Amino acid sequence: MDHGEEVGRVPSYTYFLDDETLDVQREAYGEFIAENGLGAGRAFKSLEVMTNDIKAMAKSLFNAPDDAGVSFTSGGTESVFMAVKTARDLARHKRGEPPERYNIVACVTAHPCLNKAGELLGVDIIRTPHTKEFRADPSLMRSAINDKTIMLFASAPNYPFGTFDPIAEIGKLAQHSGLRLHVDGCWGGFLSPFTERLGYPVPPWDFRVLGVSSLSADIHKFGYAAKGASLVLYRSADDQDHEAFSFSGWPRGTYSTPTFLGTRAGGAIASAWAVMHYLGMEGYLRAARLTMEATTRLIAGLNSIPDIECLAPYGESNLISFVSLDSALDIYAVADRLEERGWLRGRMREPQAIQQGVNPAHLATVEEYLSAVREAIEFVRRNASAPVAYDEHSY
Structure with a gap:
């Protein structure tokens, strides 16, 4: 890698x-x-x-x-x-x-x-x-x-x-x-x-x-x-x-x-x-364009998954938080599954959500990540158990 x-x-x-x-x-x-x-x-x-x-x-x-x-x-x-x-x-x-x-x-x-x-x-x-x-x-x-x-x-x-x-x-x-x-x-x-x-x-x-x-x-x-x-x-x-x-x-x-x-x-x-x-100006504009393209594609892709949605408003910056729309779907368990598959995730406490910042490197992994989120949701639904406790030291 x-x-x-x-x-x-x-x-x-x-x-x-x-x-x-x-x-x-x-x-x-x-x-x-x-x-x-x-x-x-x-x-x-x-x-x-x-x-x-x-x-x-x-x-x-x-x-x-x-x-x-x-x-x-x-x-x-x-x-x-x-x-x-x-x-x-x-x-x-x-x-x-x-x-x-x-x-x-x-x-x-x-x-x-x-x-x-x-x-x-x-x-x-x-x-x-x-x-x-x-x-x-x-x-x-x-x-x-x-x-x-x-x-x-x-x-x-x-x-x-x-x-x-x-x-x-x-x-x-x-x-x-x-x-x-x-x-x-x-x-x-x-x-x-x-x-x-x-x-x-x-x-x-x-x-x-x-x-x-x-x-x-x-x-x-x-x-x-x-x-x-x-x-x-x-x-x-x-x-x-x-x-x-x-x-x-x-x-x-x-x-x-x-x-x-x-x-x-x-x-x-x-x-x-x-x-x-x-x-210079040209390089920073290029970086910003790539960053926001990755951000908008992630938001659109996450919002297309029926079980979750991104907190709105969004699009002012390159920070995303998404929540579960189903009380039976533990978003922290989704985060755990993502981390098991190599996707380090940030966790929000209020509301419970998965959060991340976006940089140009994320553009190449958008589709792979969206597939990982779908798989994680399916995995959690198949293996539903007690809710995952929030870790006060989570990033």
Whole structure:
């Protein structure tokens, strides 16, 4: 089995376009495997040039102002962490308060890394229910705001359902309330700008929306860079004064880092830069076209199977979740059977569903996978037993 076929059986974790792009990743990473991104401004000038180039490309892609700030991070978790830290420290500065227990309001569909950041930074996360379309409800978010709220958090799209929160409405709420708004585009940040150009129904979500203060996007997902490569962007570069860490209380002198990490893989920076230049607009449009073709074919094929259906709305992104239409058909048992046959599946808890992200490698396996789903359903019906318990550690 070649790499593309292997990735075509995995619901997430890896993001594959083609062997040529993978070779670009590997070669660029290998050239800088020993360099430390922390020294980009002093010891490794080429890494500084590449980082600045990546930032410029990202500002253009996400319609950020010319004076926006951008930081290169190790992944979506660090990007969200930095957005939370910046919001917390800005609030302390502007409010002139001693350290307070602030909070952030988000929909229940927000990625768990938001709670991880909150736990580490002493910020409470208030989660509100989603709508029938699996989106954040601005009215419920408004009701959750109190005098300790410092930021609203929205997803573009959210990972469980692949739908976009109503960023424009939440942006207005943020402006009216005097709050920051972070948009988590870690999943779709390097896909949505291109699917929008291809005519897919992508709602407004980036810095074109007034009220958006910061935005995160992973290059190591659909930017097809080696892990870990992500970005956090700020509408104002002044915000980065509250993102950085600096310490002078030791004999060596001042130690400063722009984000959370100290040592940073130089190979990740080089890989991101090389792939972004290698693909360019034409390459990313091609990748987006293949991704969404695979997505639409999977949705149509799954919906043609009488026992299951995909959760709607769909088509805004490349995330799919499908449920059983028959209470006697245990969808987790279907997932178990698929995994027995080599199809690693993601599992949703609320509602119980099989979920996956789609990348270009899935296009070649659509028909094989649909046949596997049909076989799995038939197998489960023939061998019906007690329902399969949900595993809290399922991906």
